[in-house]
Amino acid sequence: MTDDVMTIRAFNRTVTRRLGVLNEKYLGREHPLIESRLLFEIGADGVLVRDLRARLGLDSGFLSRTLRALEGKRLLNTIKHRVDGRTRFAKLTRQGVAELRRIDALSNKLAESLVAPLTDEQTRRLISAMAEVDRLLRASGVEIAQTLPGSPEARWCLDQYFDELASRFEGGFDRGAGMASDVECFVPPDGTFLVARLFGTPVGCGALRTLGSGVGEIKRMWLAPEMRGLGVGRRLLAALEHAACERKMRAIRLDTHKSLTEAIQFYRLSGYREIARYNNNPYAHHWFDKTLTMHRRARD
Amino acid sequence: MTDDVMTIRAFNRTVTRRLGVLNEKYLGREHPLIESRLLFEIGADGVLVRDLRARLGLDSGFLSRTLRALEGKRLLNTIKHRVDGRTRFAKLTRQGVAELRRIDALSNKLAESLVAPLTDEQTRRLISAMAEVDRLLRASGVEIAQTLPGSPEARWCLDQYFDELASRFEGGFDRGAGMASDVECFVPPDGTFLVARLFGTPVGCGALRTLGSGVGEIKRMWLAPEMRGLGVGRRLLAALEHAACERKMRAIRLDTHKSLTEAIQFYRLSGYREIARYNNNPYAHHWFDKTLTMHRRARD
DNA sequence: GTCATTATCTGACTGTAGTCTAATAAATGT
DNA sequence: ACATTTATTAGACTACAGTCAGATAATGAC
Incomplete structure (x- = not known):
């Protein structure tokens, strides 16, 4: 059991550092993290601001201000919802969709860079171990x-x-x-x-x-x-x-x-x-x- | 290959969220993260401030201020190094060591909470998959x-x-x-x-x-x-x-x-x-x- | 029509994690 | 002895990621 704890802590350390560094390297410092997250969550089809807030558990003021910032960068528009005039619908502009695709491509690159230095056999083993960890961490979560x-x-x-x-x-x-x-x-x-x-x-x-x-x-x-x-x-x-x-x-x-x-x-x-x-x-x-x-x- | 990328991205998402939430729950909000990191890196034996800075890659001003903050909390002392009077030696106080042990115990608890909801068989599989991921991510890093x-x-x-x-x-x-x-x-x-x-x-x-x-x-x-x-x-x-x-x-x-x-x-x-x-x-x-x-x- | 609720927006404020510049002091090279 | 380098410190500043209180407007319940 103590060995298990040590394994988990080593995993925690390695993964946090490795993914943290790469996330920063590939995704960071072009937008604040929250903006990338929003672009990703809004997606190509758009969402209700209300749902966005619920899904990400954000403060409404904070979300509002961040959406304004993205509007300022011409990456999205918000329009009054036809049915319920209190809420608004956030939709990416053409530029916003392009930016989202760019972030997506960077994210893929990040994933590829993780396995690039490995042999095919190591890659195969890493992928299957990752799938197992993902499955079981979701189960335990x-x-x-x-x-x-x-x-x-x-x-x-x-x-x-x-x-x-x-x-x-x-x-x-x-x-x-x-x-x-x-x-x-x-x-x-x-x-x-x-x-x-x-x-x-x-x-x-x-x-x-x-x-x-x-x-x-x-x-x-x-x-x-x-x-x-x-x-x-x-x-x-x-x-x-x-x-x-x-x-x-x-x-x-x-x-x-x-x-x-x-x-x-x-x-x-x-x-x-x-x-x-x-x-x-x-x-x-x-x-x-x-x-x-x-x-x-x-x-x- | 696309499947591999998807698996890696799913892993990234799940692990970041799951470990992030738990790290915050167990380790966060008592000290700023950087203070916990410092306590951990200084350890029971103490280190030269110079080495600490090199190891963590921190700005010297920032490190200095953070050490002052920990001194203010009576968790460590810094003393002038006998051999090289420019650098200082950081050593945890008795309280600092106690705090470090507390953080360590919380970290163990975090690790245990990850597997607590799982069956023995699932735990066994998660641990071995984590060890594999750790090994291979270190290799690829x-x-x-x-x-x-x-x-x-x-x-x-x-x-x-x-x-x-x-x-x-x-x-x-x-x-x-x-x-x-x-x-x-x-x-x-x-x-x-x-x-x-x-x-x-x-x-x-x-x-x-x-x-x-x-x-x-x-x-x-x-x-x-x-x-x-x-x-x-x-x-x-x-x-x-x-x-x-x-x-x-x-x-x-x-x-x-x-x-x-x-x-x-x-x-x-x-x-x-x-x-x-x-x-x-x-x-x-x-x-x-x-x-x-x-x-x-x-x-x- | 009134009133409570819901959703967004605005502005003031906070804590964390830094960066950058300059000052100071000790050690080192010549 | 003097200049250079190294290590720490102090202070001013920045970006990010929020929190909190209150204003405003639309909706829904009665």
């Missing part, structure tokens, strides 16, 4: 937190979830039927609604509700496709089970559709036993059950 | 440059080199015999002296001199132990051969001691053929030769 099912983030996750059901179920999926009404049951203290976030943006969700005395039910478990297979589902499920334990539940049930094969497999591996139908959900083909033991401890 | 054999960096490398010879040769090694006098032959245009640097500090060297008409000789090839097996030797040798080509040399010779088995192996793999004794170096047991082809191109 996911934070799970409680939220209200009506929050914008929860709604966004649920939209993604229902869209996916609609595309995967053969006969489609009608989200209207009873889906909006049961939101209340995911609110504490009877239930809970968890979102998983990576770098502040939601990448998954899961809900718990009380089904009967001492019995809970897990619903709405969803993970962004790019986050699957990283152990985030396991942590989300553990957090829901932890919430169930806190509510003195002794067992958890859940149902799922036959087309969601990874989910079925996932629940089986997580200690859920298939049981007989316990509800009349028209979209369910499998029903599961797990008895909670008291000493269970979630890692979230 | 090495820069090879020409210098004079009398420069402080060159002298430092040569000291390391001769120390290693002294410890590896059974009968020891006498560096006095003709070693100081031949420094002139490594100066352009007849010869050259190259140092390999990683993050500004020397990690290897190699020299070329003219042996006769159209024939060069490679001498003083040394690599810091921690940089071996990373392909840096190959690059250094290629750079020396490139320098030889520039000098219109048609062949290169070199000799080596029987105890330097990696070197012997390395030269063989690099296209050198063992030949008969061509000099009367008392420490040589193997003599090598390589004919240079005109189209050879070094990557450095």
